[in-house]
Amino acid sequence: MSTILISGANRGIGFELARQFAADGWTVLGTARDPSQASELSQLPRAEVLALDVTQPASVEALRDALDGREIDVLIANAGIAVNLEAKPAEVTQADFLQVVETNTFGPLALAAALKPNLLAGKLKIATAMSSLMSSIGANDWGTQYTYRASKTGLNAVWSALSREWKADGITCTLLRPGLVATRMTNFNGIAVETSVAGMKKVVEGLTISDSGRIIGYDGTDVPW
Numbered sequence: 001m002s003t004i005l006i007s008g009a010n011r012g013i014g015f016e017l018a019r020q021f022a023a024d025g026w027t028v029l030g031t032a033r034d035p036s037q038a039s040e041l042s043q044l045p046r047a048e049v050l051a052l053d054v055t056q057p058a059s060v061e062a063l064r065d066a067l068d069g070r071e072i073d074v075l076i077a078n079a080g081i082a083v084n085l086e087a088k089p090a091e092v093t094q095a096d097f098l099q100v101v102e103t104n105t106f107g108p109l110a111l112a113a114a115l116k117p118n119l120l121a122g123k124l125k126i127a128t129a130m131s132s133l134m135s136s137i138g139a140n141d142w143g144t145q146y147t148y149r150a151s152k153t154g155l156n157a158v159w160s161a162l163s164r165e166w167k168a169d170g171i172t173c174t175l176l177r178p179g180l181v182a183t184r185m186t187n188f189n190g191i192a193v194e195t196s197v198a199g200m201k202k203v204v205e206g207l208t209i210s211d212s213g214r215i216i217g218y219d220g221t222d223v224p225w
């Protein structure tokens with residue numbers, strides 16, 4: 001059966017992805033910043049909990065070393081944060097901005113780069129990352145969310161470049177949009193996490209190399225750039 005690595009799998013969308021893929025027979029490598037706080041994840045069938053903070057290069061290197069030689073079919077770079085979403089332009093601090101970009105933009109790139117040998121060894125060769133409607137410049141008609149938008153638009157740029165560079169290696173690089181989902185990030189506003197994840201799982205399972213460079217919603221529709 002196939003193997004999937006999901007970052008930030010201890011709660012929210014990441015945990016539900018782990019739960020649904022594990023229930024379907026996949027081996028799940030789920031990461032958590034603090035594995036001692038990932039008891040639900042550790043109890044899933046065929047799930048392994050691995051420590052990872054995507055903002056710490058030593059942590060990414062340790063994960064890479066721990067997984068040396070393991071095949072990974074699908075990567076979902078899911079871990080992300082939102083800080084002070086309602087801040088007006090003058091209230092956006094440099095510290096908040098850099099923290100969000102470090103986590104949401106640099107983190108997925110560092111993770112994908114570290115795990116490229118594992119993806120090459122896997123059969124499906126799929127690298128996805130969790131984007132957002134907020135990433136879209138074309139669909140932004142109400143402003144707000146400066147740090148979060150910048151981080152996810154940056155993620156789109158990173159994944160778009162990756163999709164071109166890694167196509168020659170046969171790796172499909174696609175961005176996912178979960179919709180507005182009821183998790184801690186949204187104060188539990190939005191659609192049920194089970195619905196969003198069931199949709200994204202179907203999208204991931206249907207991906208081919210021709211989907212590289214797309215941003216695909218949980219409902220299968222494309223998100224404008």
Ligand SMILES: NC(=O)c1ccc[n+]([C@@H]2O[C@H](COP(=O)([O-])OP(=O)(O)OC[C@H]3O[C@@H](n4cnc5c(N)ncnc54)[C@H](OP(=O)(O)O)[C@@H]3O)[C@@H](O)[C@H]2O)c1
Nearest residue numbers: 008012013033053054078079080130132180181183184185
């Ligand atoms: N919920 C939505 O409506 C929505 C919409 C669009 C996109 N998204 C994206 O979907 C992804 C998951 O969101 P969510 O709603 O499930 O959020 P969440 O419930 O807040 O969960 C975020 C996960 O990311 C982990 N994480 C945060 N910083 C990390 C770091 N530096 N290193 C490793 N892991 C880290 C968290 O770990 P800890 O438990 O240690 O904090 C947690 O497991 C994010 O990328 C988010 O931007 C969400």
